[in-house]
Amino acid sequence: MRYGRYYLGALALAMLMAACSAAVDTPPAPLVTIPKGFPELPVPAGNQLTAARIALGKKLFYDKQLSRTGEVACGSCHLQEKAFADPNQFSIGVEGRTGSRNAPSLANMAYNSSYFWDGGVPTLEQQAIGPIINPLEMNMTLGEATARVAAVPEYVTMFRSAYDTLPSPGTLTRAIASFVRTLVSGNSRFDKFDRGDSSAMTVQEQHGMTIFFGEKGECFHCHIGFNFSNNTFKNDGFLGKSIDSGRAKVTENPADMGKFKVPTLRNIALTAPYMHDGSLATLEEVVEHYVTLNHAHPNLDPVMHPLNITDQDRADLVAFLKALTDESFISDPRFKP
Amino acid sequence: MTLMNPRYTLSILCLGIAAVMAPGCSDTTSPQQKVTPPDTAHYVTTFDLKTVAGTAPFMLDSEMTTESGVRYKPSALRFYVSQFSLLDSAGNPVEATLVDTAGIPLKYNLTFCDYVNPETQVVRFLARKGTYTGATFSIGVPSDPVDGTGFNHVDASQQTYPLNVDNDMYWGWNPGYIFFKIEGLAMVNKSWESFYYHVGTDGRLASIQLATPFTVKGAGRAATMLVNTNRLFVTPSGGAFPNPGGALSDRVVNSGRLADTVARNLAKSGFITLQP
Numbered sequence: 052m053r054y055g056r057y058y059l060g061a062l063a064l065a066m067l068m069a070a071c072s073a074a075v076d077t078p079p080a081p082l083v084t085i086p087k088g089f090p091e092l093p094v095p096a097g098n099q100l101t102a103a104r105i106a107l108g109k110k111l112f113y114d115k116q117l118s119r120t121g122e123v124a125c126g127s128c129h130l131q132e133k134a135f136a137d138p139n140q141f142s143i144g145v146e147g148r149t150g151s152r153n154a155p156s157l158a159n160m161a162y163n164s165s166y167f168w169d170g171g172v173p174t175l176e177q178q179a180i181g182p183i184i185n186p187l188e189m190n191m192t193l194g195e196a197t198a199r200v201a202a203v204p205e206y207v208t209m210f211r212s213a214y215d216t217l218p219s220p221g222t223l224t225r226a227i228a229s230f231v232r233t234l235v236s237g238n239s240r241f242d243k244f245d246r247g248d249s250s251a252m253t254v255q256e257q258h259g260m261t262i263f264f265g266e267k268g269e270c271f272h273c274h275i276g277f278n279f280s281n282n283t284f285k286n287d288g289f290l291g292k293s294i295d296s297g298r299a300k301v302t303e304n305p306a307d308m309g310k311f312k313v314p315t316l317r318n319i320a321l322t323a324p325y326m327h328d329g330s331l332a333t334l335e336e337v338v339e340h341y342v343t344l345n346h347a348h349p350n351l352d353p354v355m356h357p358l359n360i361t362d363q364d365r366a367d368l369v370a371f372l373k374a375l376t377d378e379s380f381i382s383d384p385r386f387k388p
Numbered sequence: 389m390t391l392m393n394p395r396y397t398l399s400i401l402c403l404g405i406a407a408v409m410a411p412g413c414s415d416t417t418s419p420q421q422k423v424t425p426p427d428t429a430h431y432v433t434t435f436d437l438k439t440v441a442g443t444a445p446f447m448l449d450s451e452m453t454t455e456s457g458v459r460y461k462p463s464a465l466r467f468y469v470s471q472f473s474l475l476d477s478a479g480n481p482v483e484a485t486l487v488d489t490a491g492i493p494l495k496y497n498l499t500f501c502d503y504v505n506p507e508t509q510v511v512r513f514l515a516r517k518g519t520y521t522g523a524t525f526s527i528g529v530p531s532d533p534v535d536g537t538g539f540n541h542v543d544a545s546q547q548t549y550p551l552n553v554d555n556d557m558y559w560g561w562n563p564g565y566i567f568f569k570i571e572g573l574a575m576v577n578k579s580w581e582s583f584y585y586h587v588g589t590d591g592r593l594a595s596i597q598l599a600t601p602f603t604v605k606g607a608g609r610a611a612t613m614l615v616n617t618n619r620l621f622v623t624p625s626g627g628a629f630p631n632p633g634g635a636l637s638d639r640v641v642n643s644g645r646l647a648d649t650v651a652r653n654l655a656k657s658g659f660i661t662l663q664p
Contacts, residue, residue: 167561172560172562173563176543178544180560183560191554192554221545224543225545300643
């Protein structure tokens with residue numbers, strides 16, 4: 052018994068040391084993982100990233116109580132397994148309501164200079180307002196959304212921790228923006244290949260990449276840079292099945308009719324359906340559009356012309372696009388509810 | 389050399405002494421002659437709003453008729469008043485800070501007028517006593533975030549009334565405020581159909597100058613702002629446009645040429661006039 056007491060003490064000491072050792076040896080998970088080759092994450096001075104803000108934003112992102120009927124959360128239409136895009140052509144809002152544009156992927160939104168297909172919103176914080184108050188999406192007032200979260204003690208604690216204040220419309224949108232800002236994706240097989248792993252992409256994918264970045268495919272004119280987007284608005288000859296003025300809705304400039312934001316192509320294999328109205332189901336259909344392009348719109352971008360590529364080129368191009376999928380992004384536990 | 393009569397000399401001397409002493413004595417011996425300093429105080433002054441539809445009183449959900457004979461039933465009438473100044477006798481703008489009932493400057497230096505809320509049917513400002521030749525102001529929310537005088541494109545989730553998101557005067561898809569809003573039903577081909585005119589974006593800030601003299605006598609009402617909704621549907625040159633009883637594209641407006649027209653009508657067609 053006497054020795055037993057010593058053994059117990061030694062065991063407790065060992066466990067304590069192990070716990071301390073684990074705490075010292077395991078670094079905390081970074082708030083955001085910035086892939087090699089990506090620029091520094093843009094973060095506004097008024098909403099610096101903290102673990103508390105990101106955690107609060109994630110909870111709000113997945114909370115259906117932010118919609119009037121309690122049916123829809125941000126995460127209802129931006130699914131992690133789809134690179135935070137929506138597999139539906141049009142997202143389904145409260146009471147089954149639908150809009151007329153396809154929900155884009157949220158990957159690398161922090162690097163965008165404007166938001167929505169027409170670029171009407173300049174910051175992630177302001178973007179967070181739109182879906183909440185849109186009658187076709189969450190159909191909520193910010194005041195009611197704030198009141199609902201303020202009634203939940205856990206939220207009150209989290210808001211205090213994140214912003215040192217009670218829930219308010221301004222902190223609610225800032226928190227959601229903080230979480231979305233962390234959704235950074237840049238670890239596809241293309242990225243590994245680009246960083247020197249020549250085995251990361253197949254020969255077919257490499258050929259597709261040559262088409263993509265060469266004069267045969269000319270995709271690079273718009274889909275360029277670390278995020279495969281030049282952050283501009285282009286009329287690519289795709290008008291869709293219903294009239295949408297695109298960028299001109301914001302600028303009211305006839306020269307912007309039919310122009311839409313150039314989307315990132317990262318994780319594009321996961322974000323079907325495609326184009327601003329989600330009317331193309333597959334990447335093959337998208338390539339077909341650029342091959343058969345026959346549209347005399349006055350605002351058609353000057354670089355647009357029917358592509359002269361073979362069937363094999365098409366297949367290789369699609370294969371390359373599929374190499375832009377970032378598996379670690381869609382399984383990252385930091386982004387899960 | 390001519391010498392003055394000694395009697396006159398004495399009289400002049402006495403007058404001179406009296407003249408020198410008089411000002412000094414007046415404070416104590418002649419209070420009725422006291423010089424009153426100019427009243428430089430600023431008084432909480434109001435322009436009270438009165439809304440009509442032509443010669444008929446304006447009422448929500450009641451039938452009115454435009455000057456061109458279109459029947460309509462408004463269900464909402466709301467707008468922001470900003471960039472408010474009075475015009476002095478020379479016609480120069482004189483600062484007139486917009487304030488609340490206690491005389492405290494309004495946070496955004498703009499007033500929100502919502503017909504459904506009687507408490508908002510007034511433009512309250514600080515002014516000195518005097519006669520003015522008119523007033524100048526804008527309908528809308530100015531945009532000049534650089535020097536802090538404009539708020540049209542700020543993050544609305546961070547703002548309070550009347551620039552909060554939930555005030556139903558905000559566009560989430562194109563961040564900015566709806567400067568002016570009238571909604572309701574209009575008779576279209578013997579059927580009541582909805583119409584709305586939502587006017588916003590920087591270029592449509594409607595600047596109004598009212599050259600109607602009025603006097604500020606102290607705190608309280610200085611004049612009445614007469615709001616005539618029928619003048620929304622009349623162009624500055626007298627045309628009947630836009631037509632709330634017309635095609636859908638004529639009665640559902642938030643941008644483009646029709647929004648330009650409504651903004652121009654707001655500014656130049658006598659939508660608001662001043663009555664002393």
